[in-house]
Amino acid sequence: xxxxxxxxxxxxxxxxxxxxxxxxxxxxxxxxxxxxxxxxxxxxxxxxxxxxxxxxxxxxxxxxxxxxxxxxxxxxxxxxxxxxxxxxxxxxxxxxxxxxxxxxxxxxxxxxxxxxxxxxxxxxxxxxxxxxxxxxxxxxxxxxxxxxxxxxxxxxxxxxxxxxxxxxxxxxxxxxxxxxxxxxxxxxxxxxxxxxxxxxxxxxxxxxxxxxxxxxxxxxxxxxxxxxxxxxxxxxxxxxxxxxxxxxxxxxxxxxxxxxxxxxxxxxxxxxxxxxxxxxxxxxxxxxxxxxxxxxxxxxxxxxxxxxxxxxxxxxxxxxxxxxxxxxxxxxxxxxxxxxxxxxxxxx
Amino acid sequence: xxxxxxxxxxxxxxxxxxxxxxxxxxxxxxxxxxxxxxxxxxxxxxxxxxxxxxxxxxxxxxxxxxxxxxxxxxxxxxxxxxxxxxxxxxxxxxxxxxxxxxxxxxxxxxxxxxxxxxxxxxxxxxx
Numbered sequence: 323x324x325x326x327x328x329x330x331x332x333x334x335x336x337x338x339x340x341x342x343x344x345x346x347x348x349x350x351x352x353x354x355x356x357x358x359x360x361x362x363x364x365x366x367x368x369x370x371x372x373x374x375x376x377x378x379x380x381x382x383x384x385x386x387x388x389x390x391x392x393x394x395x396x397x398x399x400x401x402x403x404x405x406x407x408x409x410x411x412x413x414x415x416x417x418x419x420x421x422x423x424x425x426x427x428x429x430x431x432x433x434x435x436x437x438x439x440x441x442x443x444x445x446x447x448x449x450x451x452x453x454x455x456x457x458x459x460x461x462x463x464x465x466x467x468x469x470x471x472x473x474x475x476x477x478x479x480x481x482x483x484x485x486x487x488x489x490x491x492x493x494x495x496x497x498x499x500x501x502x503x504x505x506x507x508x509x510x511x512x513x514x515x516x517x518x519x520x521x522x523x524x525x526x527x528x529x530x531x532x533x534x535x536x537x538x539x540x541x542x543x544x545x546x547x548x549x550x551x552x553x554x555x556x557x558x559x560x561x562x563x564x565x566x567x568x569x570x571x572x573x574x575x576x577x578x579x580x581x582x583x584x585x586x587x588x589x590x591x592x593x594x595x596x597x598x599x600x601x602x603x604x605x606x607x608x609x610x611x612x613x614x615x616x617x618x619x620x621x622x623x624x625x626x627x628x629x630x631x632x633x634x635x636x637x638x639x640x641x642x643x644x645x646x647x648x649x650x651x652x653x654x655x656x657x658x659x660x661x662x663x664x665x666x667x668x669x670x
Numbered sequence: 671x672x673x674x675x676x677x678x679x680x681x682x683x684x685x686x687x688x689x690x691x692x693x694x695x696x697x698x699x700x701x702x703x704x705x706x707x708x709x710x711x712x713x714x715x716x717x718x719x720x721x722x723x724x725x726x727x728x729x730x731x732x733x734x735x736x737x738x739x740x741x742x743x744x745x746x747x748x749x750x751x752x753x754x755x756x757x758x759x760x761x762x763x764x765x766x767x768x769x770x771x772x773x774x775x776x777x778x779x780x781x782x783x784x785x786x787x788x789x790x791x792x793x794x795x796x797x
Contacts, residue, residue, distance in 0.1 A: 357762075361724050371751055372722045384754040385723050391762030398762050400724045400731065 329498040330354045331480070332445040334432055335398050337386025339515050339527040340451030340483060345394055346522050347482040348449060351500055355396045356443060359387035360432050363404035363559045364411070364536045372564045375587040386528050393526055401435065404559030411537065412550060416468070421543035423535060425460035426469060433473035440478075447478045447493045453515075454484040454508040463488075483507045483515070536567065545571050548670045552576060554615060565595065569610075572629060572668035578616035579670070580626050582633050600648045602626055607642075608635030627657035632665060710768055710780050712744035713737065719748045719776060726752055727759050730781065734765065737783050742768065745779045752777060 331348050335341045335357030345355045361368075371383045391398030410431050414424030429452075436448050452461050459465065466488070470479045477492040485494070485504035494501040507514035519527070528534070536542040545566040549556050552573070556562045568591055570582040580602075583589035589611035592601075600623065602612040612630045623646050631642035637659045646653040716733050718726035726747050733743060745756065753770065756779050760767035768780035 359724075361728065368723050371749065380751050380754055383723075383751045384758070385727065385751075388724075388727065388755050388758040388762055392758035396762060397764070398759075400728050402725075402728050 328352075328354045329493070330356065330443070330445040331447055331449050331493075332356050332358060332436055332440050332443060333449045334436060334451070335359050335387050335390055335396070336451070337388070337390040337528065338451065339512075339519060339524070340453055340456075342390045342394065342451070342524060342527060343515055343518050343522070344449055344451040344482045345390075345396055346524065347504065347518075348480075348499065349394070349396075351503060353499065355394070356445060357387065357391055357394075357396050357398035358432075358436055358439060359385075359398055359400050360407070360435065361400055361402045361404060361559075362407045362428075362535075363563050364407075366534045366536045366539070366542075366567070369536060369564045369567045372561060373568060373587055373591050375585070386534075389526065393524070399439075401439075402559065403431075403435065407431065408558035411546075419459040419538065421538055421540055422546050423459075423537040423543075425457065426465055429460055429469045430472045433469065433475055433479065437473060437475055437478075446498055447480055447491070448475055449480045449482060451483060452481045454481075454487045456508075456510055480504075536563070542566055545670050548573060548579070552579070554579065561595070564591070568592065570633075571670040572665070573670050574618070574622055574625050574629075574668050575616070578614060578618045578622055580629060581613045581615070582629065583611045583613075598649065600626075600646055602630045602644055602646050604630060604634040604636060604642055605645050610634065623653065624655055624657060625660075627655040628660040629665065629668070631657045631659040632661075634659075710742050710782075712780060713741040715744045715746065717746045718752075719746055721747070722749050723751055723755060727755055730756070730759065731763075734763075734781070734783050739783050739785050741783050743781050743783070745781065747777045747779065748775060750777070752779065756781065 331353050333341060333345050333355060335345065336359065345357065349355050367383055367386070370378065387398050387400065410424050410427045411422060414427040416424070416426035419425050433448065440448055452466065454466065455462060460469070466481070470476055473479070480491045480493050480499065481488060482504045484507055485501060486506035487508050490501060493499040505514070505518070519525070548571070549566070565581065568581065568588045569584055571579060572582070573579045581592060583592050592611050592613045596613060600614040600618055602614070603609040609630065610633045612626065614626060618626060627644035627646065630644045631637060634642060636642045639659070641656050641658055644655045644657050646655055714733065714737060716729055718729055726745060726749065730743065730745055737743060757767045760781060765784050766782040768782055770777050770779040772778070
């Protein structure tokens with residue numbers, strides 16, 4: 323295949339094995355590859371990083387898209403889209419998956435952004451690491467076709483790993499890409515990808531596969547839904563999302579929620595968010611830091627004190643002294659530790 | 671100054687025991703053994719203290735686009751994982767990672783802009 327100018331492809335690079343392989347397959351054909359990675363505010367790696375739990379291996383927290391770009395020698399641009407993306411999460415046209423994951427709308431959103439960037443970067447086409455049939459919601463044939471159409475990329479979206487199962491794209495028809503050297507991987511098995519990784523001697527990729535999206539997590543999704551149902555202030559792209567990852571969460575009234583730190587790292591993280599809020603702890607004992615979101619009145623503060631006592635080292639005592647503080651206001655509450663059934667009724 | 675992996679120049683000193691770097695992860699990201707700190711006078715500074723991935727990298731990316739080739743940016747951070755992400759970003763974009771040092775828990779990283787920073791289709795600034 324002779325070319326007068328280099329063919330340039332723009333890919334969605336998550337840093338996972340599939341997008342890495344897709345990039346590599348194209349690079350093997352002499353195609354110049356550029357990568358885009360979108361910062362949605364829901365990456366669980368980023369959230370774990372903000373909590374800063376000591377002893378967590380740094381390489382498990384690194385940005386995998388940058389690592390993949392570095393390994394491939396491909397420039398990866400990180401695009402912040404948190405605020406805009408939140409609208410997709412709350413009102414997905416194609417609905418949510420098992421949890422709060424709006425997978426089809428997410429792909430359409432990212433690919434529309436990529437389409438716009440493709441022109442700016444003078445790229446010839448877009449590629450992804452999608453594999454036919456790998457994910458139940460967004461990677462079956464109809465979904466792949468819907469995504470391509472609604473992202474306004476008909477004919478311009480190449481999925482190198484599953485290309486032989488899909489209609490020929492413009493890059494293939496025009497000879498920019500040799501279809502014969504693309505692949506026919508499909509289904510949930512990872513055998514094809516792992517074999518290809520071995521061929522390319524790619525050994526660095528995150529495990530397990532499936533990405534790091536918090537929106538596919540059951541607990542995180544329940545808490546996010548609770549935020550939306552109770553109109554809790556939530557600013558995308560801030561530590562509000564991290565707060566949903568941290569601690570145990572209990573809704574004690576329509577307008578008041580409490581977060582109970584589970585370890586020192588979480589207590590430390592919560593301390594950054596206490597300004598103007600009530601917070602609770604048991605003095606002179608092992609105690610979680612407990613933060614209230616909302617305005618608990620005196621009765622609710624006693625309920626919260628019971629929760630604090632339950633998670634303190636004095637949980638077996640009949641009564642526990644709990645300190646409730648907001649700015650310069652300090653109260654001493656004698657609380658009976660909550661029972662498990664009481665606690666479970668509040669748990670989010 | 672010694673040549674590090676892939677010919678990168680590291681000028682940061684070891685500020686702790688050698689195994690302190692082991693937690694940094696892959697050998698690609700691990701700075702080499704101790705050497706004297708040779709200061710580079712940065713042309714610009716970017717304070718990302720209190721911010722976590724990927725915001726410091728996004729801000730670095732944006733700032734570098736406004737700088738001229740050859741100029742040096744100093745990025746301040748308190749997120750230790752940036753010790754992996756910044757060198758990776760530099761290798762990905764072709765910029766030169768000059769190393770880091772630490773002052774009172776803050777990490778100071780130095781990056782020199784190279785011609786590849788400007789994406790294709792965007793004019794690069796040449797001093």
